Amino acid sequence: MQMKKYILKSHPVGEPKVSDFELVTEEVPALKDGEILLESVFLSVDPYMRYKASMIPQGGVMPGQVVARVADSKNAAYKKGVHVLASCGWQSHVVGDPEKMKSSFDDSKDRLTILPDMGGVSPSLALGVLGMPGITALYGLIDLTQPKAGETLVVSGAAGAVGSVVGQIGKILGMKVIGFAGADDKVAWLKDELGFDYAYNYKTTTVAKALKESAPDGVDVYFDNVGGQIAYDVMLRMKQFGRVSCCGAIASYNDLGVPSKPPLAPAVQIPIISNQLSCHGFIVTRWMNKWQEGVLQLLGYVKQGKLKYKETVTDGFEKMPNAFIELLRGANTGKAIVKA
Ligand SMILES: NC(=O)c1ccc[n+]([C@@H]2O[C@H](COP(=O)([O-])OP(=O)(O)OC[C@H]3O[C@@H](n4cnc5c(N)ncnc54)[C@H](OP(=O)(O)O)[C@@H]3O)[C@@H](O)[C@H]2O)c1
Structure with a gap:
């Protein structure tokens, strides 16, 4: 064999x-x-x-x-x-x-x-949803940003493994949820099936335009799966003392190994300072001690029909x-x- x-x-x-x-x-x-x-x-x-x-x-x-x-x-x-x-x-x-x-x-x-x-x-x-990406979404949102009902949550990479769970947990918690994804069918899935309040195709609209419509008073919590320009544009539009969960930076992963193209990021320090943001980077393995508890919580949501995948x-x-x-x-x- x-x-x-x-x-x-x-x-x-x-x-x-x-x-x-x-x-x-x-x-x-x-x-x-x-x-x-x-x-x-x-x-x-x-x-x-x-x-x-x-x-x-x-x-x-x-x-x-x-x-x-x-x-x-x-x-x-x-x-x-x-x-x-x-x-x-x-x-x-x-x-x-x-x-x-x-x-x-x-x-x-x-x-x-x-x-x-x-x-x-x-x-x-x-x-x-019942594994590493689900745990990343659950604890990366709840433990690091202390989200509250009524607050506005933005999630990038929203139709992916982590982002789709983040947005739905935001809805379970009673937040207004806004997602950014890179295709119209993904946007439709987020709005029509997952219950996101707003979702946008970042390839065909700008973050500025989207958040002017969906978050005119600013963003409380940003769950960042992508980094780069999208992260900068969202952070600029956050409320004072907004909270950011820095989960991933996929917008620059493919710059790795390209000598002529070092990873570029806009100067996020400006919105971090001016909006007095708290930004938490993390690796999901920090929650090994409560991993199974999290899986059971997510399984409960799946069985109740609150968490789709x-x-x-x-x-x-x-x-x-x-x-x-x-x-x-x-x-x-x-x-x-x-x-x-
Ligand atoms: N910190 C941790 O412990 C931890 C754990 C798990 C995952 N992560 C990170 O979380 C993020 C999401 O992971 P995942 O497993 O859920 O992957 P995923 O979102 O299921 O798949 C990756 C998605 O990234 C989007 N993407 C690709 N290039 C992009 C770009 N230049 N700008 C914006 N979006 C882009 C694509 O969707 P679109 O069509 O929407 O562009 C793609 O479907 C990744 O950055 C990953 O590294 C971190």
Whole structure:
């Protein structure tokens, strides 16, 4: 039996290319006592992989979380057929001691997570609304910005895995929610199905025009998924003492590796100072201590119909690089995943 993995062939310059990644095929080794064979079922593609692709050594396996099935087992704690959340990276199969495997995408202490029965929802949600992006949205909004009913929340990257959850939590909390996304069908989804009060295509209107209509008195909370010009334009229109959750800066990720094009950002210091903003940068793993509690809270919202989700699914493990490149181009609505 053979297993496949994608290694980084060359550090991307600008937008990644399929040829930056190399598909390697190997024989699956025989299991030793205590070991398990994991078979990836759903694999995550995420924006952070863009800067990981500039950091990991050439020849290294691309990192990432997967939902995997225990395909064979010589370990009584991991029965054949069980689904786990694992940090296997871009690999179709992994063999090893489960005690040494991780479920998180970084070096945190958590072990491989056996996925509980989530009441009939797809296990793939453990990569999205009930996983890392969901926790990023929940705690990145609530813990860092102390949002209140009646306040105005702006979220960029609003139709993505994190942004779509942020906006809906804002609605659950009773806020006025304004989203920015890069396509008309995304904007329609935010307004018609997710209940955003306003949503705009940032490619066909300006933040200035949009916020003049939707937030004439200013913005209380900004959840920033993109950085760059959009972040600057929103921050300029925030109320005094507004709060900003600095989650991501995807607008500049593809500048990595381009010598002639260092990442550019407008001088956000001016709106930060003049509007006396509090800006909190964060990495989601700071909430490992209350991760499961957050997942249960999100699952509760899903079951009550208060939190809707979408997945953009690419079929076939071999398409991992394509799915990743398309994510950076904005082809996904909701969570981008690959079905192996
Ligand atoms: N701090 C943390 O711990 C943490 C954790 C998770 C995610 N993040 C960050 O959160 C952000 C969203 O992540 P996600 O997983 O939810 O991804 P996502 O939003 O599902 O997918 C990325 C989206 O970014 C948008 N985009 C691409 N280039 C852009 C540009 N130049 N300007 C504006 N938008 C652009 C595209 O949508 P459009 O069609 O709308 O352009 C694309 O669909 C990313 O910046 C990510 O790095 C941070």
